[in-house]
Amino acid sequence: MSTPTPERDSGWISGGVVDAEDARLATGVFAAPGASPVQARSGIRPATGDPGRVQATATVSGKVTVAPFQGVIQGTRATATGAYLVTLDQQKTLDVLGTNPADTANPRNDLVVARQRDTQYGDAVTAMTVELVKGTAAATPTDPAAAGDFIPLARIRVPKNATSIAAADIDDLRPWTSAAGGILRVWGESGRPTYPYTGMYVHRWDTNHLEWYDSSAGWRAVNDDTGWNNLTLLPNWVVYNAETPAVRRVGATVHLRGAVQSTVALTANGTSLIAVPAGFRPAVRHHWYTVIGGTTRGLELMLRPDGGIALYPQDSPLPANQLIYLNTTWLVG
The missing domain is CATH 2.60.40.1830 (Phage tail base-plate Siphoviridae RBP, head domain)
Structure with a gap:
């Protein structure tokens, strides 16, 4: 239930009534900021191994696996929804082609997402699920729409007449997050935060450069190396x-x-x-x-x-x- 005043109950106070939104807002303080001062950045938390990675099965099949991960899904369906801290605690297998065979004439794009549902905002259940969102076959396929609060993990490009999913069919879409004030990992220029703050640091995987944000000059490289x-x-x-x-x-x-x-x-x-x-x-x-x-x-x-x-x-x-x-x-x- 939303508090009728803009001041929210602090987390873990004695004798207070801290509802779910208050708790999410309190824990979101520790995550990298998002689009507003009271939002967190959605993404996978970097950790040992390769958290949240979607891969073809060891023996190529019509299925994919999703590695365990922890992450943040920022709620979007109320002004102060807060950030959901989510966990997949073991590898999960998704059947891509078993229930949705490939089209015989055209390819399609499917998405693997981590979606948070919440009855407080009209969903039938409250749960985080890692799931497949089936696309529509077309000569030039586009990604399907995913509703609600979610983070994308991968795109699976399903060829026409496909009977299996190979590594080359999977595009990594994982967004990354970090602790507040931490260095944020991004794939490239397009992955930079949409709402950066002055002094924010990112590490670009495409250039292996550290960059920081200057509100007057934009993104600037830290010890940028041009090579010879x-x-x-x-x-x-x-x-x-x-x-x-x-x-x-x-x-x-x-x-x-x-x-x-x-x-x-x-x-x-x-x-x-x-x-x-x-x-x-x-x-x-x-x-x-x-x-x-x-x-x-x-x-x-x-x-x-x-x-x-x-x-x-x-x-x-x-x-x-x-x-x-x-x-x-x-x-x-």
């Missing part, structure tokens, strides 16, 4: 010993590596040899002294904010085929 990006040499330069010049940005730090040779003698200061692309350039000029191969002296180089790298022989001309190493590091921004 090869650079193109300007005329009169060649790569030495397969040491192709390349840049790599890790967070705000850029690393340059490589070795080159000039094909002509160099006498003029400010001779350009390479360009660094946008996103790797410093805000002010970066100067460094680098090693010249085969000699005991060095050479001054300069990277400009426009990305151009130039060398300065000063009063010591460089002969053709002179080896120059390009290793240095600078900050962007």
Whole structure:
């Protein structure tokens, strides 16, 4: 029964009447936030093993298995429904094709969901069930609609005339949740929370990067690593010993590596040899002294904010085929 005032009874108070909504709201405090300050994020709780994963049976058949899990299903059917904390305590097997054989002409999409029913909101029973939602066969099938409060676990793409379900027929749809303030696991950019808060962290599986949310700048990578990006040499330069010049940005730090040779003698200061692309350039000029191969002296180089790298022989001309190493590091921004 809903409380007639916006203040809800606290959980576990002495002498109070804590109804089901109050209890769910109290326990939802410990889960990652959802669409409002009094909602939690629905999803599977990360744990050892592979919780909630839907897989083909060990001996391929028309059935699938669902691994045990605990998770959160945020109620949506009242203003303060609260979050259901749900558990599947052992592996469950679902018969996909036994009662719903494949269509002979078209494929279909089925869904595996964890659904919470509650008589308080008009359901016939109160129970959490892991169940199959059968789709409709079509030339281009779409996912079936699932009513009520639920979290999706998987899509099963049932081919026409199928007699079994293989691993390749199953798409993992599990959303993940975490404790309040914890790092949230997401599959990729589209899995980022729809309602993030400033300071929220996510770990993207597609890039293996940690990101945090800035309300003024959106999602930002934490020590984002671009990997090595090869650079193109300007005329009169060649790569030495397969040491192709390349840049790599890790967070705000850029690393340059490589070795080159000039094909002509160099006498003029400010001779350009390479360009660094946008996103790797410093805000002010970066100067460094680098090693010249085969000699005991060095050479001054300069990277400009426009990305151009130039060398300065000063009063010591460089002969053709002179080896120059390009290793240095600078900050962007």
